[in-house]
Amino acid sequence: MNYSWIRKSGQCLFLLFINVIIITGLNAQGVEDLNLNNDTALVEVEDGNENENGQSDNTNSPINNLDGKSLFKSNCAACHHPIKNSTGPKLQGVRQAWIDAGEGENIYKWVQNSPNLISSGSVMAEQASKFSPAGMPPQSVSNEEIDAIFRYIDEEYQTPTSTEGSELTQTEGAEDSGAYWWYLIAGLLLIVLFTILGTRKKLAHLIDEQEGKEINIDKSIADNIREWALRNWLIVTLLIVVTLIALGVDLFGRLYQVGIFEDYQPSQPIAYSHKLHAGDMGIDCKYCHHSAEKSKHAGIPSTNVCMNCHNTIFGSSSGAEEIDKIHKAAGYDKQTKEYSGEEQPIVWNKAHNLPDHVFFSHAQHVNPNTGNINCAQCHGDVKSFTLGRVATVNEINEFSKTEEGKGILELSKPLLTMGWCIECHNKKEIDLTSNAYYIEMHERMKNRPDYMRSIKEDKKVTVREMGGWECAKCHY
Numbered sequence: 001m002n003y004s005w006i007r008k009s010g011q012c013l014f015l016l017f018i019n020v021i022i023i024t025g026l027n028a029q030g031v032e033d034l035n036l037n038n039d040t041a042l043v044e045v046e047d048g049n050e051n052e053n054g055q056s057d058n059t060n061s062p063i064n065n066l067d068g069k070s071l072f073k074s075n076c077a078a079c080h081h082p083i084k085n086s087t088g089p090k091l092q093g094v095r096q097a098w099i100d101a102g103e104g105e106n107i108y109k110w111v112q113n114s115p116n117l118i119s120s121g122s123v124m125a126e127q128a129s130k131f132s133p134a135g136m137p138p139q140s141v142s143n144e145e146i147d148a149i150f151r152y153i154d155e156e157y158q159t160p161t162s163t164e165g166s167e168l169t170q171t172e173g174a175e176d177s178g179a180y181w182w183y184l185i186a187g188l189l190l191i192v193l194f195t196i197l198g199t200r201k202k203l204a205h206l207i208d209e210q211e212g213k214e215i216n217i218d219k220s221i222a223d224n225i226r227e228w229a230l231r232n233w234l235i236v237t238l239l240i241v242v243t244l245i246a247l248g249v250d251l252f253g254r255l256y257q258v259g260i261f262e263d264y265q266p267s268q269p270i271a272y273s274h275k276l277h278a279g280d281m282g283i284d285c286k287y288c289h290h291s292a293e294k295s296k297h298a299g300i301p302s303t304n305v306c307m308n309c310h311n312t313i314f315g316s317s318s319g320a321e322e323i324d325k326i327h328k329a330a331g332y333d334k335q336t337k338e339y340s341g342e343e344q345p346i347v348w349n350k351a352h353n354l355p356d357h358v359f360f361s362h363a364q365h366v367n368p369n370t371g372n373i374n375c376a377q378c379h380g381d382v383k384s385f386t387l388g389r390v391a392t393v394n395e396i397n398e399f400s401k402t403e404e405g406k407g408i409l410e411l412s413k414p415l416l417t418m419g420w421c422i423e424c425h426n427k428k429e430i431d432l433t434s435n436a437y438y439i440e441m442h443e444r445m446k447n448r449p450d451y452m453r454s455i456k457e458d459k460k461v462t463v464r465e466m467g468g469w470e471c472a473k474c475h476y
Contacts, residue, residue, distance in 0.1 A: 068152025265389030425468035
């Protein structure tokens with residue numbers, strides 16, 4: 001009787017097992033990537049719902065077409081909250097209070113120039129000025145924009161519900177569940193493999209016994225493997241070659257990641273949440289990073305900036321503990337509301353680091369009179385972050401597809417690398433009529449028609465064509 005099919009079946013099952021193990025590893029990695037994409041998609045859905053809730057049913061009026069939410073965030077949110085007292089008083093119901101007092105029209109004068117209204121003898125202005133000795137600074141907003149802001153506060157604002165914890169739990173649960181099943185499958189396959197090998201060995205002994213061959217009971221598993229490898233040298237050679245190629249590809253992939261810090265999130269002395277401050281509360285980035293439009297560096301907020309709000313806001317649960325660290329650094333006693341004068345610097349850890357030989361200026365990129373680039377082009381949707389971290393290019397590309405991320409370029413190179421900068425300069429288009437800086441450059445270009453003609457051959461002007469690829473722009 002020919003039992004050779006048993007040996008062949010065992011070999012086929014062994015090779016099948018090897019392939020399944022490889023596929024299992026690849027799929028496990030795929031599950032992690034999918035969960036990462038789901039995290040980004042979850043943030044997009046949350047932003048999309050927020051925008052939808054912020055829309056008004058009446059879109060026929062020009063006043064209603066103004067985005068009250070954006071106006072509130074850019075002009076008011078640094079000091080005011082719709083429903084809570086902060087550095088300034090809560091704003092929900094304020095306009096109605098002025099109307100009830102017979103000073104409905106004075107609310108515009110109060111926002112635009114409060115000192116003048118106080119000196120005019122307005123009763124409501126006098127009452128409002130008593131809230132804080134700092135006073136209400138004049139705001140450059142029109143009456144229509146003020147109407148849009150109060151319309152958002154009184155009619156559209158909804159108390160934000162924090163879903164960060166549940167999202168994180170769901171994501172971690174999905175990751176753990178996916179990994180668990182793949183490890184379980186791998187474990188079962190190992191059991192099946194050893195069972196097959198044990199059965200195959202017994203059948204081989206049975207065959208040898210029936211054929212009158214001598215059975216070597218002392219033969220080890222290593223001896224069996226060596227004999228199998230010699231009999232199937234071609235398969236073994238192919239496996240070795242494939243393994244070496246896979247290891248080489250993995251090695252080069254890891255080498256390409258040297259110096260790349262995407263998704264890097266350093267620890268911080270205070271657990272500051274961008275999601276809470278910039279997201280839920282709508283505080284503008286430049287309120288804390290105040291030098292971004294006028295300096296090389298965006299700036300780290302001083303303790304005094306934190307104390308503008310946290311001299312009255314003490315937080316709750318874990319937040320109170322973190323705010324106490326700010327009070328300690330500022331030398332502030334929240335019981336007596338007095339400063340001791342004993343200050344301690346907060347040592348923040350930098351997340352975004354460029355090599356020393358690279359020059360980069362925030363002012364050139366984000367100032368409205370120069371590049372006027374959205375902060376999210378380089379930093380991603382910071383409103384969804386807790387601690388500061390380096391975003392990934394995939395995150396930013398996904399965010400660019402949302403309504404809030406309109407105008408952000410989709411790039412392919414890793415963040416903070418030279419290839420990333422070069423790619424952006426090659427794609428970023430310039431409007432030569434957008435500000436005085438480019439208008440001046442446009443006027444100079446008119447004196448060189450040949451140069452002007454070569455630049456505008458493709459009906460657009462990019463940063464590269466304006467010298468954005470010159471080495472000395474970033475290295476000098």
